[in-house]
């Protein structure tokens with residue numbers, strides 16, 4: 001159902017975005033003359049985008065059951081919806097979360113990198129790169145509301161955000177566990193982790209393919225805050241409200257200064273990275289490892 005209501009917020013708040021928080025804290029919510037803010041819900045089959053009650057904020061929910069694996073379709077829809085939000089200048093912050101109970105995202109869709117042909121691997125890897133580049137360099141404030149398991153590519157996606165709130169449930173774990181599958185986290189996955197938790201902790205985590213339960217993830221700095229499961233999204237929204245108090249231009253330039261050198265590492269050699277991925281993933285030994293891992297996942301139920 002599309003909501004087409006339009007809320008007006010005062011132009012002064014748009015010119016001084018950090019004033020919005022203060023104004024709304026003072027109880028200012030009356031629609032007055034100014035710039036139109038669309039409250040239209042949009043999205044696609046696997047990605048739902050809903051404006052939050054706070055002006056300038058949207059919640060992007062992934063709904064690719066059963067485990068929100070990052071299929072080619074989900075990656076494509078994610079990038080399209082992110083671009084829509086970025087082009088609509090009324091949005092300043094986005095919460096990323098999941099509609100799959102107990103799972104934020106199971107990471108890359110193993111059926112996309114197992115038993116396919118080189119052209120498919122290349123197309124898929126380009127989409128993975130695109131997702132990372134768009135999220136990592138987004139001008140929007142991104143907060144991950146991690147409401148479930150968050151391995152590998154799911155962890156990478158959350159690491160592109162500016163802040164991570166995770167459900168404090170010991171059943172859930174987060175980390176780059178690629179080595180457990182017999183594969184290697186690419187250098188830009190590694191760089192994203194190093195930028196978040198530092199070199200030594202990353203080296204250990206990557207070599208061992210560690211999946212951290214919430215308390216350990218908080219200790220190592222992989223997530224920023226733990227809250228009860230039913231408060232993950234509301235906490236993410238209140239974190240965004242605090243970040244919104246910072247003038248956009250200063251925050252965006254700072255984010256870019258911190259992240260661009262890392263992103264440039266991939267931007268300078270995207271094609272080479274695709275070729276490396278295709279030749280690595282096409283190896284018989286790697287395909288065997290992936291098949292065994294998938295079979296184990298599937299057997300778990302039987």
Ligand SMILES: CCCCCCCC/C=C\C/C=C/C(=O)SCCNC(=O)CCNC(=O)[C@H](O)C(C)(C)COP(=O)(O)OP(=O)(O)OC[C@H]1O[C@@H](n2cnc3c(N)ncnc32)[C@H](O)[C@@H]1OP(=O)(O)O
Pocket residue numbers: 066067069102103105106107108109110111149151152153154177178181183184185186276277280281294297298299300301
């Ligand atoms: C020399 C250098 C060259 C560089 C080359 C670079 C190469 C690097 C390549 C890639 C990097 C890879 C990144 C990744 O993200 S790989 C994916 C890693 N993901 C995981 O390990 C998670 C696997 N899944 C789980 O652990 C669990 O499913 C869970 C904890 C997420 C959820 O558990 P549960 O609720 O118990 O669900 P099930 O396990 O029963 O799963 C349900 C259903 O979903 C299927 N499934 C699970 N995960 C995936 C997945 N990632 N892709 C596809 N399908 C998945 C699972 O098989 C079940 O299917 P069903 O039996 O048919 O119902």
